[in-house]
Amino acid sequence: MVSHLFETLPLGKLTLPNRLVMAPMTRSRARDGLQTPLAAEYYAQRAGAGLIITEGTQPCVIGQGYIDTPGLHTPEQAEAWRRVTDAVHEKQGRIFVQLMHSGRIGHPSLYPDGALPLAPSAIASGGRMYTPQGMLDHPTPREMGLDDIARAVEDHIAAAKYAMDAGFDGVELHGANGYLIHQFLADNTNRRTDAYGGSVDNRIRFAVEVAQAVGDAIGPERVGIRLSPGNTTNGIEESDPAPLYEALIRALAPLNLAYVHLMEFGSREVTELIRREWPGVLILNPHATPEETSVTPESAEAVLDKGLCDAVSLGSLWLANPDLPARIRAGGPFNAPDPDTFYGGDHRGYTDYPALDD
Template identity: 50%
Template sequence: MISPSLWQPFTLGRVELPHRLALAPMTRNRANPDGSPGPLAATYYSQRASLGLVISEGTQPSADGQGYPNTPGIYTPAHVDGWREVADAVHAAGGALYIQLMHVGRMSHPDNTAHHRRPVAPSAVSAEQDMFTATGPQKTPVPREMTATDIEATIADFRHAAASAIDAGADGVEIHGANGYLLHQFLSPNANRRTDRYGGSMENRSRFVIEIAAAVAEEIGADRVGIRLSPAMPLGGIDEGDIDSVRTQYRYLVGELAALNLAYLHIHHVGDDDLLRSLRDLWPTAILVVRYGRTREQIADDIDAGLADIAPLGQFALANPDIVERLHTDAPLNDVDPATVYGGGEAGYTDYPTLTRN
């Protein structure tokens, strides 16, 4: 049985939400060649607007931020126009849209980008991961270490992308600091071997993330900004050290970010509930928590335990555009078709059946 706490309204930044569910950000690889959202994106997101808070797929803030084929951007006028259609459709269906700003850093391959440049990263250390490309899987190359000028430019790119998202009609942005991508790479000692003010100590490794969050908050207002973190998440070749190192790192980082009074902190949680509790205690506004492998009966567990305010849904929402109604009525759920998650057209994107449309 679904806990009644899931249906309580909630104020998140400038957005009034009807309940405690949200759409988790999920890469779908269906953008146009120029990086604008694909022709079905407005349909896809508006179908899921009953979730209230709709967090978009990872969206690059610059050309160097792209890692995978056919992912969208939010830094050109064409991108803004495309996302405006999405925002208008989500709003018309009663939802609020946050665009996730995702710079992949070293998790890229030149064959996946229009410019074909080497990826950039905190240090010239390959992720040693298989990367999907048009010619099949290829190893991620050794990236180019970012200069101090590159770091300044990337912070400016995030600022510009956030402003572009608001211009497109989005209600806010989520900064992707998780899952092995650029910001997470700066946090991780095995990916960040710098000896300047952005590397070495825990404080220095956190600096880039804090500076991006501060710049974005200054640009569009802190109450329009969320940030996603994934303590101890080993994706993308990341190794953040032992449990004590991870706890120390993230308690420091979240404490510094808390001073910015952002709209929310989004934790991709891998099981350290003691750390999650301490971050909850440090954070002054909303916390979103997503975990792997939850059953429908467990969706509200973190809310009931006081560890979260909102429970974002990933695969449940991907395969069930009417997931809110299905949870309300205890209706059966569609299963995800893994063959259609990434790339393609309508199949597995906008054609999942609803309770009223088969």
Template identity: 55%
Template sequence: MDNAMNGTQPLLDTYRLGRLHLPNRVVMAPMTRLRADRDGVPGDLMADYYAQRAGAGLIVSEGIAPDVPGQQFLVEPGLYTQAQVRGWRRVTDAVHAAGGRIFAQIMHAGRGGHPANRPDGGTPVAPSAVSRTDLVHTLDGKVEPVTPRAMTVAEITATVAAYAEAARSALLAGFDGVEIHGANGYLPHQFLADNTNLRTDSYGGGVAGRIRFPVEVTEAVADAVGADRVGLRLSPGNSQFEMVERDPGPVYRELLRQLAPLGLAYLHVTDDPVHPALDEARRDWTGTLVGNTGEHAPTTPESAAALIAEGRADLVSVGRAFISNPDAVERVAAGVPWAPIREKDFHYTSGARGYVDYPRHDEGAEPRGEGLLAAPLT
């Protein structure tokens, strides 16, 4: 690892991550943006968006569905058809041409899915038949959630295989690696949490049962593409999407103990104001640690640099700042502040506005163009 710290700005120090040489310590965090087409295929607009942000040490893509049951939104990208793989190849080629590096985040919605958001209109699946109570975004507005169907053991086995196949497809699409989304209320987190896993078989009950699905998924993905191309994101104690974990420490400690021998590229941890998730991960994980503190308070260049300087993380993932600052790292190097997000209503629309029209600091303050507008989901 290139661990010599830059005395004036640790975010700009280089880092060796598996097979990759990162030019800085800033990771662009995965962020849902909903710009794929109705078939989950990325287009040229998405290629432009990611290429604009290639200055990040590493880009982690928005969440990508590994299969139809894992789909959360109709215009969310997937990695389960050849057309989707070809679409992502345009994105990764553009990022690499701009000098960047990009991992695909594989994300299964679990109980967060909805028939209106699935191409087959199917009922979502989850560890147990426990519904969320919050309204679900669809292209036709917000709707009531549906109760998911508890997965059979055969379906769990098939889902593990779908993660592995999506990882193989990610490499075919030109990604440098993959990140398994095991945080923020998505399927692996649903197996880990108290209120969403009520199973009494070998995938529920005590710690060993709760961690079984995340372990099997991580092992299968690592076997498919090589452990040094695999990252895992976790958020111990995170209550997003109504998740409840009363005592996450022992669960995640055992999870990390079982995964440590694999030699993963990194562990990506979302910190929590109640549970010291990041500090516990630093204690229990000997490999590369990516820290994210932006879930509950906006990350600033100063707070990101402090995570590195204090040794709390090796890399820092930044989300919202990359929406309005395609040149977020270049701004740090130039001593230019991060610009605020201009129009939050355009986070999840289908056009260019609020997506690829934010200027670099050396281009002036005006947006690049209005783009195509669509009604916001929120």
């Protein structure tokens, strides 16, 4: 019997050859916002994925959250990414870029003239970040005005158009893990009293506007969105995730997006709710309990067997095993990832993980 992991899957205008998705993973190896030839090698090594979703990529200068992350808001950045997409497509792979506006998870040291990061409300994360000056506290962000919100929507549109210029098959909107879209959704980071805050309908407004605008610009079949209900990363607290995400999924459903990418955070009930409400492709990064820190081939197979999703995203397994589908078919062995090389550095822990036939 053929594993469900190796069944094909229609996704927009694509047909994925398997249901093993490479999850987005920040690697902090860009230079001055530009992807490098080493990144082209890294992603091309993993072109056997049903779909690659790239590391978080800022759609504007003020959207950058970490040092040495790539951007997609200039022609030069699009051209640098083109080397990556060409390399992946030469290996018959498929690749979406994740657009990640970090919101309050940023620092003035990253921005011209020391500008403050932007957020729905002027509430600091309480966290810290690595900067060229060492570890520094996230500052209290500047609350976005309506013109800032409109600009953020336009920045996502422009970045999505650059993604098409760069040869991507589509874009994923990062609405998870405590970044800007998630900050609008969560009631502890969104204390606004206007049309973008307060009620559930108001708090989902920004996410829906971005998804619709980007879909209108490049085609909804080229747009996915990542969500993480109940995730407390980056100081997020959601007092009642179920009705929030039920309303969001119902509002997104008519847009005919390519997929919803769900990062589970110990809330299987919300996963089941979203599965019932979402009419399209659901990609799941399964974590049935908060203690579950990684996805195994067995847990990936299990959620597909249960019908909880249509494809499964994996992170560290893809990081350390460029030929992951072949290794799963063979029953292993699997390379162990080296956490010391996750962020920054050179080829070590990036492009030098061996394949089975090495």
